[in-house]
Amino acid sequence: MNVFWFIPTHGDSRYLGTAEGGRLVSYDYMKQVAVAADTLGYDGVLLPTGRSCEDAWVTASSLIGATRQLKFLVAVRPGLSSPTLSARMAATFDRLSGGRLLVNVVTGGDPAEQESDGIFGTHQERYEISDEFLKIWREVLSKTHTGESTDFSGKHLSVKGAKALYPPVQKPYPPLYFGGSSPEAIDLAAEQVDVYLTWGEPPAAVAEKIAAVRKRAALAGRTLRFGIRLHVIVRETNEAAWRAADELISKLDDDTIAKAQANFAKMDSEGQRRMAALHGGKRDRLEVSPNLWAGVGLVRGGAGTALVGDPQTVAARMQEYADLGIDTFIFSGYPHLEESYRFAELVFPLLPRKQQETLPGFNLSGPFGEIVANTYAPKAALVAES
Numbered sequence: 001m002n003v004f005w006f007i008p009t010h011g012d013s014r015y016l017g018t019a020e021g022g023r024l025v026s027y028d029y030m031k032q033v034a035v036a037a038d039t040l041g042y043d044g045v046l047l048p049t050g051r052s053c054e055d056a057w058v059t060a061s062s063l064i065g066a067t068r069q070l071k072f073l074v075a076v077r078p079g080l081s082s083p084t085l086s087a088r089m090a091a092t093f094d095r096l097s098g099g100r101l102l103v104n105v106v107t108g109g110d111p112a113e114q115e116s117d118g119i120f121g122t123h124q125e126r127y128e129i130s131d132e133f134l135k136i137w138r139e140v141l142s143k144t145h146t147g148e149s150t151d152f153s154g155k156h157l158s159v160k161g162a163k164a165l166y167p168p169v170q171k172p173y174p175p176l177y178f179g180g181s182s183p184e185a186i187d188l189a190a191e192q193v194d195v196y197l198t199w200g201e202p203p204a205a206v207a208e209k210i211a212a213v214r215k216r217a218a219l220a221g222r223t224l225r226f227g228i229r230l231h232v233i234v235r236e237t238n239e240a241a242w243r244a245a246d247e248l249i250s251k252l253d254d255d256t257i258a259k260a261q262a263n264f265a266k267m268d269s270e271g272q273r274r275m276a277a278l279h280g281g282k283r284d285r286l287e288v289s290p291n292l293w294a295g296v297g298l299v300r301g302g303a304g305t306a307l308v309g310d311p312q313t314v315a316a317r318m319q320e321y322a323d324l325g326i327d328t329f330i331f332s333g334y335p336h337l338e339e340s341y342r343f344a345e346l347v348f349p350l351l352p353r354k355q356q357e358t359l360p361g362f363n364l365s366g367p368f369g370e371i372v373a374n375t376y377a378p379k380a381a382l383v384a385e386s
Contacts, residue, residue, distance in 0.1 A: 001322060001353040002227075004044045004073065005037040005340050006332030007063075009054040014335055017252040017260070017299040023335060025054055027062065033336050034063045037070055040344040044071030046229070046330050048302075049106055051113055057089060064097045073102040073177060073330070078133035079119045079126065084162045086133075087140040091168040099169035105130065105178040105193060107185070109269025110301075123268045125156070127184035132157040134176070134192045140164050141173035177227065181209065182270040189224065190216035195328060199271055200230035200305035201278070202289035207324050214325075227328030228321055231296050231306035232339070234314045234346050241308045248334055249283075249295050257281055260299040267301075275304045291317050306333075315350040322352075 007030050014021030023029060037045050047056040060072040074093070076086045094101040107130045108114050114126070121129065132154040139150045144167035152159050168174055178189050179197035189196045196213050198206055210226055217224050233248070235241040261281040264272055279285045279294040286295045288305065291313055297304020307314050318329060333339025369378040 001318070001351055002043045002328040003348075003351070003353060004046055004071075004328065004330040005033070005042045005343075006330065006336060007033055007045050007047045007059065008332070008336045009056065009059055010048055010050075010052045012335050012337075015247075015251040016249050016296065016334065017256045020251050029337070030054075030059060031063060031066050033340060034067055034070060036337060036340045038067040040340060041348065042070065042340070042344070043328075044073055044100075044102060046073045046104070046332075047075070049075035049077065049104075050108075050110075051116065057093070061093060061096075064093075064100070067100075069100070071100045071102055072097070073104050075104040075106045076133075076137070077106055077108065077117075078130040079108075079121070080117055082159075083133045083136035083157065084140055084159060084164070087137045087173075088164045088166075090137075090174055091141060091144065091164050091166050094168035094170055094174050095166060099174075101168070101170070101174040103174050103176050104197075105134065105176055105188075107180065107188075109267045109272055111268060112266070123182070124184060127182075127188055129156045131188055131192065134188075136162065138173060138176075138192070141168060144168070145171065179229070180271060181274055185270070186213055186216050189213055190222065191220050193224065195225045195227050197227045197229055197328075197330070199275055199303045200228055200292065200307075201274060202292060203320050203324060205274075206321060206326070210325050225327055226325045227330060228326050229303040229330045231303065232314060232331045232333050232343055232347075233293070233306050233308045234311055234333075234343055236310060236346070238308075238310045238313060241310060241313075245293050245295055245306065245308050249298065252299060257283075257298045260301075264301055272301060275302070278305065303332075311346040311350055314347055318347075318351065 009025060011025050012023040034045060047060050049056045056074045060074045090101060090103055107126045136150060136152050136157060136159055140162050141164060143150060144164045149161045149163040150159060175195060176193040177195045177197055178193040190213060198209055213224060233241050233245050235244055264276050275297050278288045279297060286293050288294045291307055291309045293306045293308045294304055296306055307317050331343060372378060
């Protein structure tokens with residue numbers, strides 16, 4: 001079981017949908033979150049992409065030297081940059097980080113944002129571009145190990161003599177992650193990517209989606225891994241976790257919800273449509289499955305659900321998804337710095353995952369917790385069995 005955290009390059013807060021409790025998007029803060037994830041033993045971090053975010057590639061690159069083993073899941077946007085330029089960027093990042101790059105393929109689902117970046121194609125055309133982009137990207141990087149060049153002539157993209165001279169550390173190229181719910185997205189995933197991602201829908205819906213992707217991939221003679229993108233609200237008791245969920249949207253007014261939902265409705269993303277349908281913008285419909293809460297999706301696009309509960313409950317819900325074939329969990333929580341610690345301390349001991357080796361320089365032993373009365377070390381906590 002791989003567990004990732006999230007770098008909040010579009011902002012962070014203690015309350016959704018309001019500036020109250022908000023935090024500035026600064027390098028120092030993003031570095032704090034990245035270093036916390038690295039030292040706590042998360043396998044990687046996702047960096048979001050879009051005009052509401054600081055640039056993912058620049059941010060991730062700036063964090064290479066601040067971390068030691070953390071992997072970075074960074075987005076490429078087919079149609080926004082050329083496949084050969086993206087391939088060279090990926091190879092360079094992978095080399096400079098020592099093989100710590102993972103690539104998230106994002107076709108985009110907001111027509112207004114796409115048009116502001118000069119992309120005016122239909123939903124179908126965007127997926128055609130993504131398909132051609134990945135064919136070129138994969139071939140260019142695969143051929144860095146042989147020195148060959150790539151020629152490709154497609155409906156939307158063409159290259160002649162394309163190549164990257166510096167090969168990535170990971171062979172044949174850094175793993176490709178991708179999420180999408182439309183038939184075109186499932187076709188693309190089945191034929192070209194390594195890990196299929198889904199947003200946090202109820203387990204039955206996730207099972208149907210995984211089955212569809214597996215069936216389509218089998219027709220292409222391929223197998224994929226699967227991951228899920230969720231938020232998480234974990235506390236020592238279920239009651240405390242649900243109070244924290246209510247607190248997260250306690251400053252959120254109905255007008256803000258209505259505006260957000262109206263904007264999401266303009267998007268042509270099937271995944272976004274499915275997220276919105278879970279709650280319909282209604283506060284009284286937020287527990288969409290046991291311990292799966294859709295409150296985040298009232299105002300946040302993309303992943304809009306959170307696992308809510310005590311450590312044992314959250315771990316059990318994760319196992320339900322794992323039993324469907326999910327091996328990668330990409331989490332986030334508000335605020336991201338504190339919640340990265342909370343989740344790691346409460347839930348990591350309960351998960352069937354290989355703990356990362358202690359970072360060099362952090363293998364010190366000694367008492368844990370504040371020394372009592374300048375003399376006594378606190379009693380060691382009992383680690384619950386997984």
